[in-house]
Amino acid sequence: MIFTIQNALVPVESGYAVVDVRIEDHSIAAIAPNLEPAGTLINGNNKLLLPGFINAHTHSSELWQRGIIPPYPLELWLAELYDFTPLNPEQIYLSALATAVETLLSGGTCIVDHLVLIPGQEEETIAAAVRGYREIGIRAFVGPLIQDASLTASIPSGGKSRDHQPYIRTTEDTLALMERVIDRFHCPEEGIHIMLAPTGMQLCSDALFEGCIALSDRYQLCCHTHLLETRAQQLLAQEKYGYSAVQHLKHLGFLTPRTSLAHCVWLDDADVAILAETRSTVVHNPLSNLRLGSGIAPILKYRQAGVNVTFGCDGASSNDGQDLLEVIKVGTLLHNVTDIDYRHWITPRQAIEMASLGGATGLNLADQIGSLTVGKRADLVLYDLTNLSLLPRTDPVGLLVTGRPTGVVAQVWVNGQTLVSEGTVQTIDVNQLRQELFDRSTWQSNRQSKMVPQVEAHYRAVMQLPND
Amino acid sequence: MIFTIQNALVPVESGYAVVDVRIEDHSIAAIAPNLEPAGTLINGNNKLLLPGFINAHTHSSELWQRGIIPPYPLELWLAELYDFTPLNPEQIYLSALATAVETLLSGGTCIVDHLVLIPGQEEETIAAAVRGYREIGIRAFVGPLIQDASLTASIPSGGKSRDHQPYIRTTEDTLALMERVIDRFHCPEEGIHIMLAPTGMQLCSDALFEGCIALSDRYQLCCHTHLLETRAQQLLAQEKYGYSAVQHLKHLGFLTPRTSLAHCVWLDDADVAILAETRSTVVHNPLSNLRLGSGIAPILKYRQAGVNVTFGCDGASSNDGQDLLEVIKVGTLLHNVTDIDYRHWITPRQAIEMASLGGATGLNLADQIGSLTVGKRADLVLYDLTNLSLLPRTDPVGLLVTGRPTGVVAQVWVNGQTLVSEGTVQTIDVNQLRQELFDRSTWQSNRQSKMVPQVEAHYRAVMQLPND
Numbered sequence: 001m002i003f004t005i006q007n008a009l010v011p012v013e014s015g016y017a018v019v020d021v022r023i024e025d026h027s028i029a030a031i032a033p034n035l036e037p038a039g040t041l042i043n044g045n046n047k048l049l050l051p052g053f054i055n056a057h058t059h060s061s062e063l064w065q066r067g068i069i070p071p072y073p074l075e076l077w078l079a080e081l082y083d084f085t086p087l088n089p090e091q092i093y094l095s096a097l098a099t100a101v102e103t104l105l106s107g108g109t110c111i112v113d114h115l116v117l118i119p120g121q122e123e124e125t126i127a128a129a130v131r132g133y134r135e136i137g138i139r140a141f142v143g144p145l146i147q148d149a150s151l152t153a154s155i156p157s158g159g160k161s162r163d164h165q166p167y168i169r170t171t172e173d174t175l176a177l178m179e180r181v182i183d184r185f186h187c188p189e190e191g192i193h194i195m196l197a198p199t200g201m202q203l204c205s206d207a208l209f210e211g212c213i214a215l216s217d218r219y220q221l222c223c224h225t226h227l228l229e230t231r232a233q234q235l236l237a238q239e240k241y242g243y244s245a246v247q248h249l250k251h252l253g254f255l256t257p258r259t260s261l262a263h264c265v266w267l268d269d270a271d272v273a274i275l276a277e278t279r280s281t282v283v284h285n286p287l288s289n290l291r292l293g294s295g296i297a298p299i300l301k302y303r304q305a306g307v308n309v310t311f312g313c314d315g316a317s318s319n320d321g322q323d324l325l326e327v328i329k330v331g332t333l334l335h336n337v338t339d340i341d342y343r344h345w346i347t348p349r350q351a352i353e354m355a356s357l358g359g360a361t362g363l364n365l366a367d368q369i370g371s372l373t374v375g376k377r378a379d380l381v382l383y384d385l386t387n388l389s390l391l392p393r394t395d396p397v398g399l400l401v402t403g404r405p406t407g408v409v410a411q412v413w414v415n416g417q418t419l420v421s422e423g424t425v426q427t428i429d430v431n432q433l434r435q436e437l438f439d440r441s442t443w444q445s446n447r448q449s450k451m452v453p454q455v456e457a458h459y460r461a462v463m464q465l466p467n468d
Numbered sequence: 469m470i471f472t473i474q475n476a477l478v479p480v481e482s483g484y485a486v487v488d489v490r491i492e493d494h495s496i497a498a499i500a501p502n503l504e505p506a507g508t509l510i511n512g513n514n515k516l517l518l519p520g521f522i523n524a525h526t527h528s529s530e531l532w533q534r535g536i537i538p539p540y541p542l543e544l545w546l547a548e549l550y551d552f553t554p555l556n557p558e559q560i561y562l563s564a565l566a567t568a569v570e571t572l573l574s575g576g577t578c579i580v581d582h583l584v585l586i587p588g589q590e591e592e593t594i595a596a597a598v599r600g601y602r603e604i605g606i607r608a609f610v611g612p613l614i615q616d617a618s619l620t621a622s623i624p625s626g627g628k629s630r631d632h633q634p635y636i637r638t639t640e641d642t643l644a645l646m647e648r649v650i651d652r653f654h655c656p657e658e659g660i661h662i663m664l665a666p667t668g669m670q671l672c673s674d675a676l677f678e679g680c681i682a683l684s685d686r687y688q689l690c691c692h693t694h695l696l697e698t699r700a701q702q703l704l705a706q707e708k709y710g711y712s713a714v715q716h717l718k719h720l721g722f723l724t725p726r727t728s729l730a731h732c733v734w735l736d737d738a739d740v741a742i743l744a745e746t747r748s749t750v751v752h753n754p755l756s757n758l759r760l761g762s763g764i765a766p767i768l769k770y771r772q773a774g775v776n777v778t779f780g781c782d783g784a785s786s787n788d789g790q791d792l793l794e795v796i797k798v799g800t801l802l803h804n805v806t807d808i809d810y811r812h813w814i815t816p817r818q819a820i821e822m823a824s825l826g827g828a829t830g831l832n833l834a835d836q837i838g839s840l841t842v843g844k845r846a847d848l849v850l851y852d853l854t855n856l857s858l859l860p861r862t863d864p865v866g867l868l869v870t871g872r873p874t875g876v877v878a879q880v881w882v883n884g885q886t887l888v889s890e891g892t893v894q895t896i897d898v899n900q901l902r903q904e905l906f907d908r909s910t911w912q913s914n915r916q917s918k919m920v921p922q923v924e925a926h927y928r929a930v931m932q933l934p935n936d
Contacts (some may be wrong), residue, residue: 064862066870067816067864067866071804231808281651293810307761320870333759336759337764340699340761340933341934344762379839381626388543388566395911397913402534404789406791406875430831437859445863
């Protein structure tokens with residue numbers, strides 16, 4: 001496989017350059033002006049070429065519930081989410097595909113799917129998502145969402161004694177499941193990676209974290225978890241450990257350069273220092289943090305402390321889309337209100353580096369993807385700068401990050417394979433996908449969650465909100 | 469002109485209903501299931517029909533600089549904006565068209581253009597924008613941006629004595645200009661309204677405000693201004709008046725039910741009470757407020773106090789798009805982090821009412837537009853619910869507001885005229901517009917503002933930021 005992208009605009013230190021890029025054997029073989037044409041020629045005229053972004057945290061099957069969960073904080077939102085979670089592997093396959101399509105069409109070439117498992121069909125769930133990602137061809141890190149406590153345990157007790165249902169599966173069985181899953185699905189050379197992804201300290205025992213660390217060490221896999229997304233989780237960590245959840249994860253050995261941590265909203269300065277010291281990666285999910293009222297993660301502090309930060313869409317019911325460009329925009333601009341000194345604000349150039357190299361670093365793939373570098377894998381995106389939403393011509397990266405680009409992704413390659421051409425996904429039939437999603441759903445507005453009323457009064461009491 | 473939209477989904481108290489809507493003589497003549505087909509038939513199957521939204525604050529000519537102004541607070545951002553502001557009425561015409569296109573394709577049917585005037589070509593500027601809006605057919609409120617002090621006067625003195633250049637035009641000449649403009653361009657029955665729009669207390673004398681109020685009274689016109697967008701403006705108001713800018717505007721008589729106020733970020737509780745009492749409208753520009761680090765406007769407080777709130781994109785260099793759906797989403801979700809009680813959060817249904825009826829109210833047109841009501845003008849938008857970004861089917865309004873709808877606007881009517889059909893603008897040639905914008909611009913990344921270095925050291929000193 002050889003092809004040459006000709007005359008594309010690329011960002012360079014001093015501004016922009018017009019270059020040709022030759023791809024050979026899945027990798028970038030050369031970048032220079034006026035290369036000898038080789039293989040298929042791709043017209044890069046009036047197009048911007050960037051490394052693919054990484055959607056570094058999502059839950060693909062939440063797509064089935066986007067737009068419908070009321071304005072709730074995480075703890076109640078989760079209760080409603082669980083009540084209506086899809087229970088059919090075919091749905092998992094379809095939502096993985098749709099999540100991948102939206103990621104690709106917003107500049108992403110890699111996805112981290114913290115995948116909710118159907119009870120009793122755990123491996124079928126993973127098989128369905130992996131089938132989707134293989135078919136469409138996106139690079140995928142699948143982290144089966146595992147825990148060993150029931151959902152109600154994630155809400156602080158507030159000093160009250162509370163009983164929780166035992167979880168449906170023992171810690172040992174879960175770790176055994178993960179080992180089978182690694183054996184069956186982990187296949188990095190084909191673009192499918194399995195991660196160890198305990199859902200978070202709020203629902204996982206030390207034994208589960210330790211088992212994950214052991215598997216991560218044995219198979220050299222990435223780790224991923226939710227960390228201090230909400231104020232309630234910060235309270236819970238105090239109840240559980242008597243000190244910070246970050247300190248606890250560090251003591252357990254969970255924080256390493258191949259660990260990525262979704263959210264990180266409620267960390268103090270000592271916690272930030274730990275993230276820097278352990279070279280862990282923060283995955284910032286700005287839209288989800290706003291949607292659920294979780295707070296504004298202190299991203300400028302992280303960057304000043306040298307912590308690697310990247311972006312995630314989070315699942316489509318807490319966002320409620322999978323548009324990486326929207327997430328990058330909001331995740332960049334949001335922090336300008338947290339620091340009066342604009343010299344600390346994130347620039348558009350920094351934002352795209354966070355979304356590409358920052359993501360790759362957190363997945364331990366910085367030597368293979370995340371920048372336009374000869375020798376790296378060809379995970380590339382070509383943006384059409386003649387689209388109305390990117391006109392008039394000014395600074396292309398500024399337009400892409402701070403504007404509202406619409407339908408601007410012209411071409412996408414992952415590992416050198418063409419996934420999108422002329423703005424259309426090539427590897428699957430998107431119209432058929434739309435039809436399937438349409439047929440398997442109905443318009444609704446008045447569904448009633450059973451679990452929300454069961455937990456709401458306790459939640460409001462613990463969070464010191466008035467109960468009427 | 470008669471047509472019937474058949475089988476469209478519309479939001480009703482209990483959820484959604486499928487109805488037909490008949491339009492006659494520019495207005496909604498009937499809404500009911502299974503109406504007798506009359507005139508042209510429009511297929512509303514699997515489509516959501518909503519009243520058009522109002523882009524209640526923008527500056528269309530900023531489109532020429534979107535994507536290029538660095539991350540700066542308003543005061544420095546303005547200095548750079550002014551340095552490179554377009555000086556050619558043809559550019560004004562083109563950016564008005566492009567702003568209108570992006571507004572229409574994101575659900576808007578009415579635009580408030582707080583229009584920056586080319587010095588010495590003030591009437592030509594307005595004529596150019598009005599020509600654009602008439603051609604495309606969008607309902608437009610044009611508020612020529614007037615002031616009587618030079619830009620440097622908008623930065624607090626911090627106790628230092630400072631000289632400012634006199635403004636290019638006297639207060640009297642500006643008011644005489646406005647009277648000519650009203651006479652020449654104000655034509656509500658054709659969808660073009662002139663507003664009195666002093667830029668803000670930071671650059672306008674009491675005499676200018678009073679002259680605007682007199683013209684507003686004489687011609688029954690709406691008033692519009694920027695209000696307390698930044699911390700610096702709050703400081704400046706203290707320097708200028710010794711008390712709040714809101715109190716001052718109230719004393720002057722500027723705050724009325726037909727006054728809309730852009731931003732309103734730095735108001736205290738007494739100010740909020742004044743807005744409620746005077747029935748003024750707040751125009752929330754969330755993306756601009758984030759982009760410029762202005763702060764988070766206390767929108768939930770406004771709503772609790774009974775203040776009417778609607779949304780604006782603000783100019784395209786502080787946003788940097790004109791996508792109303794993006795603005796509505798961010799302007800809805802952003803406030804969830806300002807109040808821990810989710811029962812105060814804005815619901816998707818409330819958001820669309822703010823964007824439609826809320827906008828109409830602020831423009832003194834609530835009896836004519838802003839809702840699906842028999843007798844109101846046919847300013848309507850039909851959304852394609854089979855678009856991938858709105859699937860799977862859940863709650864259509866939830867999907868539209870909290871999702872990332874892309875290319876979902878199927879059909880738009882303003883005053884009963886078809887402006888968009890099958891997702892394509894019908895009244896102008898968008899490809900030609902794109903070509904014009906392309907030809908009149910260049911990619912750039914290293915332009916140097918002259919004025920920013922002139923004001924930066926003083927700005928940093930006044931804002932107590934370290935000067936190195």
